[in-house]
Amino acid sequence: MSTGHAHLLYRHGDSVVHRLPAHLKLSSLVLFVLTVVATPAHRYWAFAAYAGLLGVVAVGGRVPIGYIARRMVVELPFVVFALLLPIVATGDRVNVLGLSLSEAGLLAAWNLLAKATIGVVASILLAATTDARALLLGLQRLRLPARLVEIAAFMVRYLDVVVGDLQRMRIAQDSRAFDGRHLGHLRVIARSAGALFVRTYERGERVHLAMLARGYSGAMPISDAPPAPPAAWAVAALLPAAALAIAVASRVSP
Amino acid sequence: MTPSLEVRGLAFAYPDGHQALYGIDLTIGRGERVALLGPNGAGKTTLVLHLNGILSGGLGSVRVGGLEIRPGDRQALREIRRRVGVVFQDPDDQLFMPTVRDDVAFGPANLGLSGAELDRRVDAALRAVGMGHVADRPPHHLSFGQRRRVAVATVLAMEPEILVLDEPTSNLDPAGRRELAEVLDGLGVTLLVVTHDLPYALELCERSVILSEGSIVADGRTASLLANEELLRRHRLELPYGFDPRVGQSRYRGARPASSTRGR
Known part of the structure; x- marks a missing residue:
């Protein structure tokens, strides 16, 4: 593989x-x-x-x-x-x-x-x-704006990570006997969505730091293909x- | 010889007024391995982010291989970021490209390398951490230990003057810990290992520095610092249960397992 x-x-x-x-x-x-x-x-x-x-x-x-x-x-x-x-x-x-x-x-x-x-x-x-x-x-080769391609690339890379975060939050809720089927639980679900957003946002900031630390200056290096x-x-x-x-x-x- | 790192009187307060560093002085010679120890919230990460100019604006100065960090000078800042390789705590933050190869190439490509030279850097860095065989895989399909080693490769590819690792052993299993230690031992670059994993500091670093509440409170041989129970307790550092620092000596640095028959 x-x-x-x-x-x-x-x-x-x-x-x-x-x-x-x-x-x-x-x-x-x-x-x-x-x-x-x-x-x-x-x-x-x-x-x-x-x-x-x-x-x-x-x-x-x-x-x-x-x-x-x-x-x-x-x-x-x-x-x-x-x-x-x-x-x-x-x-x-x-x-x-x-x-x-x-x-x-x-x-x-x-x-x-x-x-x-x-x-x-x-x-x-x-x-x-x-x-x-x-x-x-x-x-990229079709000349789609570089920013859009970067956003798509990050989405591909981090989808698994975000889904993993979400699953861990779910497991944590289930482990404390939370049963998300009841309408009254909507608040909890909304809050965990908010928490997930904040986590993801903070990860975005950390990723940006890591990029800066390796000399990122606003443009992704272009990989060349024949x-x-x-x-x-x-x-x-x-x-x-x-x-x-x-x-x-x-x-x-x- | 110019030291790899020279920090003089570094002080820093966050915009919310929280003072994180109170006048840090630290010199690390070329090829030296130093552990930066301290409890959570001591200011370790804040200090690390000063070493490559991501945080700045406080008092004092930081020099890397003789070059002083001046936040306004973008050209010099690029060179600083080449010289200081920071490996962050969560490899998922560090590895953001679709494949391992792209990720390792990110740093050197930002430095303007391309073509054969870029490939050479990437291959050499991946080989140095024993991860050459995963070059074409996406980072999120690797094990945690593998991701950490690839994260080390991403900065090695920039041929740094000093390698800074932030909590390198967090979330690693014992085998992953040992493998990482072997990789780091084989690199031969200047190392600053930021950790509260005291046995790991002893294993890898001759010298340790204790950072507590924004100040450096101790600087000396790792073995003697760890033997000072009173000092450790005062700064919320603890050895694992049953660990005796006088018995567990540095395994590396000429005291490789094969030749360590000194009968301590």
């Missing part, structure tokens, strides 16, 4: 998709999602084609379907919202299983669901095939190019 399991979403492997430089994968993802979003909702076949493309990427990256499905839980709030749309929207009504639903609402719900699902799956695929450090380097070979560019361009072809076809077809 040379890089460790860098984050929860990352799935160790060595495939074509894993090996692509992160900044290419990131650009490819953004272009792909933009293309999907620009597709008219009533071209149902286009969305099936997009899903097919992602299927090809998943096979190429050796990411099993169950792995993706479990991580799609993150989409649930959108699903709930989408399911409400046909009920609350106005306009022409149609009868579905005895329910009077809005036609426009149904289309809007489909639009939201289809596009969100494809976006989420594409992001999961990126996360599953790119470790955190590569992602950060990718963002430029991506043209072949990698070509591979990374496949997904957005195919998506673009589908999107154009969906616009021009009658």
Whole structure:
């Protein structure tokens, strides 16, 4: 294990998709999602084609379907919202299983669901095939403002530490017979959230001191990586190019 | 020879009015190993933060390898921070980059190194603490003892004049303690070990200084300071139960375990 399991979403492997430089994968993802979003909702076949493309990427990256499905839980709030749309929207009504639903609402719900699902799956695929450090380097190479990349890097580094702090506080509460299910316990939970914030803030100060002690003067040293070979560019361009072809076809077809 | 560290009449009060240091004088020669002992709240950490110019503004002066700390002079301050390597108490504060290698490279890269020279520094520092094999792993996946050793490497990579360790043994298990002692013993740099772990001070350092309520109250051979029960009690320092400083002598410094058949 040379890089460790860098984050929860990352799935160790060595495939074509894993090996692509992160900044290419990131650009490819953004272009792909933009293309999907620009597709008219009533071209149902286009969305099936997009899903097919992602299927090809998943096979190429050796990411099993169950792995993706479990991580799609993150989409649930959108699903709930989408399911409400046909009920609350106005306009022409149609009868579905005895329910009077809005036609426009149904289309809007489909639009939201289809596009969100494809976006989420594409992001999961990126996360599953790119470790955190590569992602950060990718963002850096895409010239995202250095400050933002630094913030993301610190988040990746300290997430485990903060979660550890939180778990220790939980254990300390549980050990003293605290049962956080009661509404009256909200105050305790709010306070521990506050305490966690203060702890994290103080750690931030200590980290800053440690950085100063090693000569930090406001800019992170830049790590240099070799430029991506043209072949990698070509591979990374496949997904957005195919998506673009589908999107154009969906616009021009009658 | 210029001493590694010269502190003269250092006094400091925090903005809230709390006076933390009352005129500290301390000289540490090159290659010397000194333990800075004192109970919690004695001002140890405040003193440490003065040694590399993070805290300043009080009276007195601090010189590192002959160079005086002047807070306004950014160039000189950078050189001071290269010369004074501070290893903080919690390695999670010290190791903030995504991988061990990036973290060890952080200091020297800030000094303007890059390319092969940077790689050489990083590899040498990691090898010195026996952590070369974890270079590409994220710090939070290492054991606590490993993280502490990597934290030492992060400052070693800056080739410091003096290495300052703040409570190096806190939270370490006995094996981690011993491994760290072996690493520190092998470095051959000037050491200032800030601790209230008295046996560790005896093990690593010939000389000790006791800081109590912001003043230095004793300075001498570790073995004789620790044998002075009255002195220790007055300054809230205690030896672990059953530990006799006359028996546990410095294991290092020419008295390596293999050759220590002196039958004390």
